Amino acid sequence: MKITEIKIRQLSMRMKSPFSTSFGTLQDKQFLILEAKDASGISGWGEGVAFEIPWYTEETVKTSWHMLEDFLIPLVLNKDIQHPDEISDMFKVIRQNKMAKATLECAVWDLYAKKTKQSLSNALGGAKKKIEVGISIGIQPTIDQLLQCIENYISAGYKRMKVKIKPGKDIDVIQAIRAKFPEIPLMVDANSAYTLDDIELLKKLDEYNLMMIEQPLASDDIIDHAKLQKHLKTPICLDESICSYEDARTAIELGSCGIINIKFGRVGGLTEAKRIHDLCQQHNIQVWCGGMLESGIGRAHNVALTTLENFVLPGDTAGSSHYWDQDIISPEVHVENGYISVPESFGIGYEPNIELMDQLTVSQKVYR
Numbered sequence: 385m386k387i388t389e390i391k392i393r394q395l396s397m398r399m400k401s402p403f404s405t406s407f408g409t410l411q412d413k414q415f416l417i418l419e420a421k422d423a424s425g426i427s428g429w430g431e432g433v434a435f436e437i438p439w440y441t442e443e444t445v446k447t448s449w450h451m452l453e454d455f456l457i458p459l460v461l462n463k464d465i466q467h468p469d470e471i472s473d474m475f476k477v478i479r480q481n482k483m484a485k486a487t488l489e490c491a492v493w494d495l496y497a498k499k500t501k502q503s504l505s506n507a508l509g510g511a512k513k514k515i516e517v518g519i520s521i522g523i524q525p526t527i528d529q530l531l532q533c534i535e536n537y538i539s540a541g542y543k544r545m546k547v548k549i550k551p552g553k554d555i556d557v558i559q560a561i562r563a564k565f566p567e568i569p570l571m572v573d574a575n576s577a578y579t580l581d582d583i584e585l586l587k588k589l590d591e592y593n594l595m596m597i598e599q600p601l602a603s604d605d606i607i608d609h610a611k612l613q614k615h616l617k618t619p620i621c622l623d624e625s626i627c628s629y630e631d632a633r634t635a636i637e638l639g640s641c642g643i644i645n646i647k648f649g650r651v652g653g654l655t656e657a658k659r660i661h662d663l664c665q666q667h668n669i670q671v672w673c674g675g676m677l678e679s680g681i682g683r684a685h686n687v688a689l690t691t692l693e694n695f696v697l698p699g700d701t702a703g704s705s706h707y708w709d710q711d712i713i714s715p716e717v718h719v720e721n722g723y724i725s726v727p728e729s730f731g732i733g734y735e736p737n738i739e740l741m742d743q744l745t746v747s748q749k750v751y752r
């Protein structure tokens with residue numbers, strides 16, 4: 385396989401409604417879409433999941449584009465590549481910048497799957513024909529609005545509810561949810577909004593039969609999470625803290641979590657995501673697939689990744705129509721009764737809608 389042309393576009397897409405977390409609110413999403421073409425004209429697609437503002441990780445749309453243009457694309461263009469696993473080795477000379485790396489690496493995976501005439505799921509070694517999904521609910525203006533959202537998502541069939549919490553919007557919120565929905569599969573995500581000084585408050589969360597507490601402490605911490613986990617019955621799930629196989633190994637050895645949320649962008653691509661998945665499986669750590677409010681391209685990569693065996697908990701991959709009036713793929717990712725059917729056609733299994741992408745593109749550049 386030889387990639388002879390790469391096109392990067394920056395898209396601007398408005399989400400149906402704003403998404404709020406402990407670090408901010410997002411509605412107009414800026415992100416990169418990368419198309420990698422080989423000499424025979426087959427295209428692989430990848431999505432950059434860095435936001436415009438570095439509030440989830442240090443990367444942004446601009447830093448991703450810079451890394452891709454000045455360092456990553458030159459490492460890949462016109463080189464002989466036998467298998468996408470080679471990409472993460474080629475990128476080792478560049479430190480960090482995982483989301484930028486994943487943008488290109490995911491496109492190479494799609495291209496490879498298409499060239500070898502198999503689905504991306506199959507190329508990754510996944511076997512599930514359908515995947516179970518939950519939903520992530522941003523911080524709502526009032527508890528009543530949150531309860532209404534939950535009711536709607538339960539009716540839509542989503543398999544678990546993830547609720548964002550932050551100091552001042554935590555115990556009361558969870559108590560109100562449990563009063564109305566005592567049995568639903570429920571978890572919380574703090575996006576690093578607490579410290580060990582909040583241990584008494586965090587211990588109270590044990591009373592609400594939560595599936596897990598996602599990333600309660602600092603985004604770069606693994607040690608304090610291990611201390612906290614000793615005081616909690618509820619498993620901690622790490623998100624921001626796990627940016628590599630080595631981070632996962634450290635967290636497992638220290639007992640920092642019972643569960644890991646895997647996002648291909650946060651860990652530098654699908655090869656590393658798979659390695660973390662395998663490591664967790666060997667250590668009986670359950671994993672699930674997180675989301676970055678992706679358009680259809682990134683969503684398709686999430687669907688394929690989730691077909692691996694140890695993705696045993698419902699992920700955050702909601703249907704396209706949950707976030708977008710119209711998604712940039714055809715068909716859109718469709719959730720029925722909490723399940724997504726995994727496409728069987730070659731590659732990501734969804735066709736990019738070029739016409740719509742052209743309308744949403746704010747800048748683009750081709751590299752040869």
Ligand SMILES: O=C(O)CCC(=O)C1=CC=C[C@@H](O)[C@@H]1C(=O)O
Binds near residue numbers: 677
């Ligand atoms: O539906 C999705 O794509 C998941 C949304 C979600 O929960 C998140 C998206 C982006 C950054 C975070 O706020 C976050 C998460 O922490 O998992």
Ligand SMILES: [Mg+2]
Binds near residue numbers: 575623
């Ligand atoms: Mg999270």
